[in-house]
Amino acid sequence: MKITLTKQPKQKPDFSKLGFGKYFTDHMLVMDYKDGAWGEPEIVPFEPFEMSPASNVLHYAQGIFEGAKAYKNEKGEITVFRIDDNFIRMNNSATRLCMPTFDAKVVKDALFELLKIEKDWIPTAKGTALYIRPTMIANQPVLGVHASHVYKFFIILSPVGSYYANGLEPTKILVEEKYVRAAIGGTGEAKCMGNYACSLIGGEIANQKGYDQCLWLDAAEHKYVEEVGSMNMFFVIDGVVITPALVGSILPGITRNSCIQVLKKYGYKVEERRISMDEVYDAYKSGKLNESFGSGTAAVISPVGTIGYHGEDMLINNGEMGPITKFLYDKITGIQNRVEPDEFNWVTKVN
Numbered sequence: 640m641k642i643t644l645t646k647q648p649k650q651k652p653d654f655s656k657l658g659f660g661k662y663f664t665d666h667m668l669v670m671d672y673k674d675g676a677w678g679e680p681e682i683v684p685f686e687p688f689e690m691s692p693a694s695n696v697l698h699y700a701q702g703i704f705e706g707a708k709a710y711k712n713e714k715g716e717i718t719v720f721r722i723d724d725n726f727i728r729m730n731n732s733a734t735r736l737c738m739p740t741f742d743a744k745v746v747k748d749a750l751f752e753l754l755k756i757e758k759d760w761i762p763t764a765k766g767t768a769l770y771i772r773p774t775m776i777a778n779q780p781v782l783g784v785h786a787s788h789v790y791k792f793f794i795i796l797s798p799v800g801s802y803y804a805n806g807l808e809p810t811k812i813l814v815e816e817k818y819v820r821a822a823i824g825g826t827g828e829a830k831c832m833g834n835y836a837c838s839l840i841g842g843e844i845a846n847q848k849g850y851d852q853c854l855w856l857d858a859a860e861h862k863y864v865e866e867v868g869s870m871n872m873f874f875v876i877d878g879v880v881i882t883p884a885l886v887g888s889i890l891p892g893i894t895r896n897s898c899i900q901v902l903k904k905y906g907y908k909v910e911e912r913r914i915s916m917d918e919v920y921d922a923y924k925s926g927k928l929n930e931s932f933g934s935g936t937a938a939v940i941s942p943v944g945t946i947g948y949h950g951e952d953m954l955i956n957n958g959e960m961g962p963i964t965k966f967l968y969d970k971i972t973g974i975q976n977r978v979e980p981d982e983f984n985w986v987t988k989v990n
């Protein structure tokens with residue numbers, strides 16, 4: 640693989656004040672597709688690319704991405720969590736968006752080289768990681784509406800702290816009843832750029848009303864819970880953990896799947912099914928809504944303290960993180976940080 644190292648390494652940020660996605664490492668991975676085939680991946684300095692203002696991604700949003708994390712322990716050992724699942728999902732997203740799939744093994748090997756080069760950028764403190772952002776964009780300079788014949792794949796890396804400014808503080812979410820994120824048959828289950836553009840408005844409305852995020856409902860009836868737009872949703876009702884089934888409009892989160900596997904192994908009752916907001920509200924009214932949380936790579940597990948619905952705030956578990964939420968957070972971050980045994984074979988060593 641061709642590797643071009645930077646001549647001007649950047650000053651590293653203060654690792655105790657990283658925030659999320661604000662700093663980028665010195666290098667990135669790039670791989671170009673043309674004439675019906677992917678070229679070799681290359682490692683190059685992190686810098687702007689040139690692209691035509693007519694490039695199709697800029698007009699028709701033919702673009703997909705992924706999010707994963709790499710970790711480093713005190714001994715300098717670098718690991719990644721369920722990275723193969725990210726590349727499988729990215730190839731599924733590519734197929735949905737009429738983009739070419741790639742050889743996941745080639746890309747994974749190249750990513751591991753990049754991680755070794757950027758090892759000093761991987762923070763080690765609890766709650767921190769090196770965020771991995773694989774991206775693929777259509778890059779042919781034509782305005783006709785059809786699938787591009789030219790693509791660029793790249794991976795950039797960002798040292799991150801906790802996703803939300805308040806860390807593990809329970810979040811306040813507002814049920815969005817007017818707009819929708821995704822319909823069955825649409826692109827909701829692909830990790831594509833357009834899904835984010837169309838869902839920004841829900842977040843803005845929620846923020847204006849004093850909530851952190853919005854909770855999306857199904858497109859057909861505005862009745863059933865979908866997800867939070869960057870996190871999958873879970874409710875604990877009368878001791879049973881319930882999460883919306885993957886019906887096509889919901890992103891199949893890897894953290895969601897990890898939660899389900901951990902819960903089942905540890906004897907919790909888990910249901911993947913449709914769950915209406917009315918069911919959640921009734922459970923709340925009868926005192927059976929024990930806990931709620933979101934799951935996603937960025938925040939891992941995020942407790943939900945308040946859900947705003949029909950002008951009423953449902954306060955869940957007194958606005959505090961519940962025991963099942965805490966168990967999952969500790970278990971999954973424990974496996975990621977290698978302080979818990981890797982019972983599910985989720986961790987891969989890079990060096």
Ligand SMILES: *Cc1c(COP(=O)(O)O)cnc(C)c1O
Binds near residue numbers: 869870893894935
């Ligand atoms: C990425 C993402 C998630 C979380 O998926 P993970 O694989 O757990 O990170 C949830 N919802 C949406 C819309 C996403 O894009």
